[in-house]
Amino acid sequence: MSQLDRAELAQQGALRADALRAAGVELVALTFVDNSGITRVKAVPVDRLWSAAAWGVGASNSFDFFLATDDIVGGTHSRGPVGDLRLHPDLDALVPLAAQPGWAWAPAWRYDQEGDPHPQDARALAAAATARLAELGYNARTAFEIEWVVTRADAPDDPRSATAGPAYGYARLSAQAGYLRKLVSTLTAQGIAVEQIHPEYAAGQFEVSVAAGDPVRAADVAVLTRETIRTVSEQYGLRASFTPKFAPNGVGNGGHVHLSLWDGDRNLCAGGDRRFGLTETAEVFGAGVLSRLPALLAIGAPSVVSYLRLEPHHWAGVFRVWGLENREAPLRLVRGPAGQRERAANFEVKCFDLTANPYLVVAALIFAGLAGVEARESLPEPVDVDPGTLGGAVERLPASLADAVTAFEADPALTSAFGPELAATLVDVRRGELDRLGALPPAELCAVMRYLH
Ligand code: GLU
Ligand code: MG
Numbered sequence: 001m002s003q004l005d006r007a008e009l010a011q012q013g014a015l016r017a018d019a020l021r022a023a024g025v026e027l028v029a030l031t032f033v034d035n036s037g038i039t040r041v042k043a044v045p046v047d048r049l050w051s052a053a054a055w056g057v058g059a060s061n062s063f064d065f066f067l068a069t070d071d072i073v074g075g076t077h078s079r080g081p082v083g084d085l086r087l088h089p090d091l092d093a094l095v096p097l098a099a100q101p102g103w104a105w106a107p108a109w110r111y112d113q114e115g116d117p118h119p120q121d122a123r124a125l126a127a128a129a130t131a132r133l134a135e136l137g138y139n140a141r142t143a144f145e146i147e148w149v150v151t152r153a154d155a156p157d158d159p160r161s162a163t164a165g166p167a168y169g170y171a172r173l174s175a176q177a178g179y180l181r182k183l184v185s186t187l188t189a190q191g192i193a194v195e196q197i198h199p200e201y202a203a204g205q206f207e208v209s210v211a212a213g214d215p216v217r218a219a220d221v222a223v224l225t226r227e228t229i230r231t232v233s234e235q236y237g238l239r240a241s242f243t244p245k246f247a248p249n250g251v252g253n254g255g256h257v258h259l260s261l262w263d264g265d266r267n268l269c270a271g272g273d274r275r276f277g278l279t280e281t282a283e284v285f286g287a288g289v290l291s292r293l294p295a296l297l298a299i300g301a302p303s304v305v306s307y308l309r310l311e312p313h314h315w316a317g318v319f320r321v322w323g324l325e326n327r328e329a330p331l332r333l334v335r336g337p338a339g340q341r342e343r344a345a346n347f348e349v350k351c352f353d354l355t356a357n358p359y360l361v362v363a364a365l366i367f368a369g370l371a372g373v374e375a376r377e378s379l380p381e382p383v384d385v386d387p388g389t390l391g392g393a394v395e396r397l398p399a400s401l402a403d404a405v406t407a408f409e410a411d412p413a414l415t416s417a418f419g420p421e422l423a424a425t426l427v428d429v430r431r432g433e434l435d436r437l438g439a440l441p442p443a444e445l446c447a448v449m450r451y452l453h
Contacts, residue, residue, distance in 0.1 A: 004088070004115045006054040012091050013053030017046050020104050023096050030057060030087045030108040031223060033122055033357045035422075035429045036068040037302060037453055039223055042087055046104070049089070056086025056111060064120045064425050065432070068303065068355065068452045073432030076424045085118050086111045093220055098189035099182070099231045107220050119421040122359035126216045129366035129417070136370070138281075139262045141346070142362055143212035144222040146354065147253040148229060149204045149241045150176065156239045156451065159203035159246055172199035172206075179236040180206070186228055192221055201315075202251040212258055212346070215366065219358035222255075226354070226453075242453045244301070244309035244353035248442040252309030254316060255354035257300070258334070259365055260346035261285050269333075270345035275382065276324050276333055277341060286347050287379045288372015288413075289365060290322050290331050293351065294398050298408035298430060299364040300352030304401050304437045305449040309353055312388035317350035319387035319394040322379060328386045330397065351397060355453050360426075364414060371413035402438070405430045 020028070029043045030052065040063055044052045061083035065073050074080075089106035097103040110118040117124050133140055155161035165172030173180065184194050193211035200207045208229075210221055226242060233240040245252045261268045261282050272279030278286070289296070301310060310318045317330030324333045330351035336344025352361060371377075387394045398404040405427055408414060415423040437445060 004054075004111065009088070009091075010050045010054035013050035013089075016091050016094055017049040020046050020049070020094075020096065024102060025096055025104045026102045028052070028089065028094070028104045028106060029097075030089050030106055032059075032063075032087060032108050032110055033223060033359060034063050034066050035120070035122075035357065035426055036066055036433070037355045037357045038066065038068050039227065040066075052087070052089055053091055056088045057108075059085050059087050059110070061085055065429060067429065067433050067436060069436060069448065071432070071436055073429060075428030075432075077421045078428075084113060086113060093217075095190050095224070097228075097231075099186040099228060099235065105224060105227075107223065119419050120425060122357050122363070123216065123219070125363040125418065125422070126219055126359040129363040130215050132370065133366055136373075137263060138268075140215050140366060141212040141260050141262060142215045142218040142365075143210055143258045144218060144225075144358055145207060145209050145254065145256040145258070146222065146225055146229065146242070147200055147205060147207045147255070149202060149246045149253065150179075150206060150233060151204060151239050151241065153234070153237050153239050157447070159205075162204055162238050163199075165199065167201040168199050176206075179232065179238065182236070183208075183229060183232045186232055187225060190224060190228065192225060200251075202246065202253070205251075205253065212260065215362035216359070219362050222358040239451065241450050242354040243446070243449045243451075244303070244306045244355060245446055246450060247446050248308060251314050252316060253354060254309070254350060255300075255352050255356060255358075257349045257352055257361060257365065258346045259349070259369075261369070267342055267345055269347065270335070270341040275379070276335060277345065278333070281373065283379050284372045284377055285369035286322065286331060286333075286372070287377035288369045288375070289347065289349065290320065290379060291372065291377055292368040292411060292414065293320050293330055294404060294407035295411035295414050296364055296368055297351060297398050297404035298401070298426065299360050299414075300349065300356045301404065302357075302401070302430060303355040303449065304433055304440075305445050306353050306355055307400050308442055308445065310351060310397065310399065313386065315350070318397050318399075319390075320397055321383040321387045321394055323383040326383060328388060329383060333382075355449075363417070367414060367417035401430055402434055
């Protein structure tokens with residue numbers, strides 16, 4: 001949405017409010033995700049939905065400079081406490097919250113008071129990336145995998161407090177069967193198509209995967225899924241931690257992104273004459289992502305704690321390689337079973353985590369892929385062993401946030417697609433986090449970040 005038709009929005013808002021009221025909704029939560037990956041919220045009574053739709057709800061410009069710790073940093077485009085933006089609910093994405101009776105949720109667009117789109121609106125950037133793809137005749141289907149560690153609310157630092165069962169163990173599932181069932185039924189009632197749920201490798205860890213769809217919708221689903229997990233966890237006396245690294249040792253929580261490129265209803269990741277059935281377009285798109293992974297980490301692994309997770313041999317993908325079904329490759333080609341590939345084949349980006357803003361993530365991946373298409377980049381030889389065993393033959397991705405930020409600053413495709421204000425502010429915010437958290441010992445860093453995202 002770029003032009004506000006206020007009369008039309010007021011009318012649509014009033015209509016939606018009637019339907020929500022009939023469903024028992026009294027309040028609507030409007031969210032946006034900030035540059036540090038935190039979902040921030042304002043809420044309005046359902047009777048004010050028309051006004052929020054047409055005129056927005058006030059929100060400070062300073063949110064762009066928030067860290068996950070709620071410290072506010074300065075920056076080139078900061079106006080400090082001065083200025084106001086307007087949050088406009090996307091009425092097409094409005095949904096009643098099944099585990100929070102009387103509430104509905106809508107992701108918001110951010111505009112200024114004059115009705116112009118805010119240049120740091122991540123959701124608008126994701127929509128612009130999707131529109132750019134469409135102009136070129138393509139579309140993308142994306143999905144986020146959510147991994148989280150569940151603890152008992154009265155023992156939030158003990159990852160075995162809610163379930164002590166082994167990795168992928170049935171005992172872990174049965175210990176929390178009621179919780180998991182409630183979670184899936186809640187997600188389903190909110191229109192989220194759950195495809196799988198299972199105990200993961202790390203202590204107390206679970207994962208849910210959902211169906212792929214339009215990139216903006218996929219980012220919305222990532223936000224709603226996470227907030228639903230948080231809510232349902234609280235109702236079961238549990239806490240959910242989405243941090244990349246719950247404790248310094250062990251495996252982390254990833255936020256893997258699946259992306260397939262389509263021409264109409266033809267999946268370009270399958271049925272082609274390139275390696276593993278890729279089409280030429282999908283291959284050059286994948287090459288654009290692979291070559292930019294160092295810069296992309298500043299978007300997809302955007303916190304200091306992200307780099308505790310990014311270690312070799314942890315299925316997080318830390319060498320700049322791709323491979324077929326290689327879980328140590330940050331760019332993993334997933335083909336799916338023979339007979340289903342036309343629908344299922346996709347690229348999985350594994351090095352990202354859930355401190356990332358999902359809207360920025362889908363935008364960055366699409367712009368990176370398109371840069372690859374434009375420059376006809378090519379994918380190198382795929383790697384079919386653990387790249388961590390190949391020594392200096394493979395390039396290590398940035399091992400610190402500082403290095404990722406430097407790579408991002410040096411990447412004209414990403415910085416120009418993001419625009420000067422957003423690109424500069426992301427750099428300011430990342431450096432602000434480095435100043436605030438960069439010197440903390442790992443255990444302290446993990447403790448500070450454990451329940452923020
Ligand atoms: N938990 C791992 C990570 O940090 C990923 C495990 C998997 O491949 O699903 O990304
Ligand atoms: Mg997993």
